[in-house]
Ligand SMILES: Nc1ncnc2c1ncn2[C@@H]1O[C@H](COP(=O)(O)OP(=O)(O)OP(=O)(O)O)[C@@H](O)[C@H]1O
């Protein structure tokens with residue numbers, strides 16, 4: 001029952017988000033703020049995660065392939081495919097669900113409990129559109145970019161780990177990451193990141209928007225936003241993999 | 247003029263307002279008084295459509311707010327200025343940006359015209375030289391005044407204030423009351439104020455509606471209030487000894 005209640009209310013909410021903005025100049029001003037706030041400020045954490053992720057994937061692959069008949073370049077190949085297919089889009093999105101999702105939910109939730117959303121509505125502003133559309137557009141624009149950066153840094157992290165530990169030498173690794181490269185893997189990841197950006201921004205905004213009470217409830221909404229958007233990411237990851245890779 | 251016709255509102259089967267009918271006059275400060283929890287906030291939020299009402303109607307100068315398309319309702323809302331119980335200023339915007347926001351959103355003014363209007367509104371609320379401050383840097387009374395400035399920036403026909411005096415000292419309360427009174431007269435606004443401040447009742451109560459447990463118990467003006475026999479109203483108004491004494495001197499003169 002509650003599932004259908006939330007689904008219905010969420011759908012209606014998203015429809016309101018997509019109503020034409022009241023004023024375009026204000027929309028673009030908000031958008032540029034959100035690109036900075038939600039996107040550019042996440043580059044650091046994405047880079048950090050990616051370099052470690054790439055390193056660990058490479059080392060794990062190397063330890064698992066300790067058979068003489070398997071050529072060393074396979075390590076580079078396997079690391080690349082894991083990063084391109086799964087880690088850069090899904091892992092990074094899960095981390096961003098925590099960072100960006102809680103940010104959106106608590107910001108909008110606070111505006112709700114301090115009656116700022118009521119104030120917007122009373123002025124005749126379409127508050128879901130005004131508050132959420134810039135965040136949604138910003139994440140949809142920036143997430144693919146973050147994923148590309150993450151891919152690059154992840155693969156670099158793998159190379160660095162391999163070379164420093166001596167598990168795989170530079171030439172083998174570089175040969176491996178170029179071997180039978182499928183550009184579609186990148187496209188597939190970018191499609192996923194756009195879908196995940198949509199999920200994170202709308203689901204978190206939804207939980208923030210329908211907060212009622214005080215500071216305690218804002219905290220609760222923000223936790224809920226992170227948990228629910230993470231679950232959605234995992235579910236849609238499965239669905240998209242089925243649709244796009246088979 | 248705002249007419250409330252037989253308005254009822256409940257939350258999850260718990261009735262909060264039942265069958266309220268009254269008229270709030272133009273160019274007058276109309277007060278809604280009642281104990282905490284009596285339903286004042288719910289009443290004015292229902293009037294402006296922030297709560298969906300169960301039955302009844304609200305007429306803004308004869309225009310029925312309930313049987314109205316969303317677009318028309320949005321247009322009426324642009325004629326309403328509202329002051330919330332907690333000010334509800336946008337905390338990521340400066341004072342100037344807050345007051346300018348409705349102009350940015352809905353007017354076709356140039357930037358210069360907007361800034362002139364902002365400064366004029368801030369002058370009306372006697373708050374100059376605070377343009378670049380953020381709400382968190384202001385005192386509660388100053389925040390209220392910025393909120394009033396924002397509410398009047400688009401020249402509203404209706405001004406609705408939820409407890410403009412809550413959390414303020416008596417002196418600042420009087421300043422805010424007088425401010426709202428002056429603005430109401432000067433711009434011929436239909437003003438509704440929620441309050442449980444008896445000072446406001448005595449100072450600016452041109453029309454008073456008393457709500458008790460969601461029911462309208464009494465309405466009249468500040469002179470009639472001393473002569474009423476309504477028990478709940480007497481219990482509410484004359485809860486303090488001071489007002490009991492004032493009643494003695496005021497009654498039947
Ligand atoms: N969103 C809501 N959901 C459920 N019940 C509510 C809601 N808002 C208000 N109520 C209930 O309605 C009643 C009236 O509340 P209201 O806020 O109107 O009181 P009030 O007269 O404004 O009090 P105060 O002077 O303390 O602000 C209370 O019992 C409250 O619990």
Ligand SMILES: [Mg+2]
Pocket residue numbers: 286287288331408409
């Ligand atoms: Mg109230």
